[in-house]
Amino acid sequence: AQSVTQLGSHVSVSEGALVLLRCNYSSSVPPYLFWYVQYPNQGLQLLLKYTSAATLVKGINGFEAEFKKSETSFHLTKPSAHMSDAAEYFCAVTGSFQKLVFGTGTRLLVSP
């Protein structure tokens, strides 16, 4: 079975500041991990994914995440926040590409 925990339902940063959204996973098999972004009343857009290749994964819009097996973490970062980054972010895990299990989401707020 797989699960993910996203620490912090809300994260507030200033424009230009570092963005750090936390995700810890639990999986009985080698995991595949994903970060998705959701804008209001829209579906999900894939930011990046870890599929057992490089542990540092670069995604769209300047986001990246590092898979750390020893810490069972897959935190999402971006060096400099933009106003347009304000959205809901979901971490997800699957062991077999069958079912994606989502975290509870973290709302990123960016202030001028």
Place this chain on the structure above:
Amino acid sequence: GAVVSQHPSRVICKSGTSVKIECRSLDFQATTMFWYRQFPKQSLMLMATSNEGSKATYEQGVEKDKFLINHASLTLSTLTVTSAHPEDSSFYICSARKRIHPGAGLSNTGELFFGEGSRLTVL
């Protein structure tokens, strides 16, 4: 790219009526489609997994007679909310997995592509 389209994006209906939501993969074949439900400010909860040509597999607690899922072709899955009630009001999102072709190699890592979602409001 891989585009998944949902229709309608918004629907308002009266209590007791049935509502059908379509999920189409526009530029790829999808052997598996997933239906999720999202309550306000909450995560996505998987409702059911739909495989082309076979019956859907429902998650525990999801009424299969209430939420009818049909995956008639490799590009279309439908979710019908039967006899809708106000508590069925929610945001429904589908996702689709590309059909795996032999020799696809690293080009297919099982990524899911999501539709834009359909907001159902039952009065």
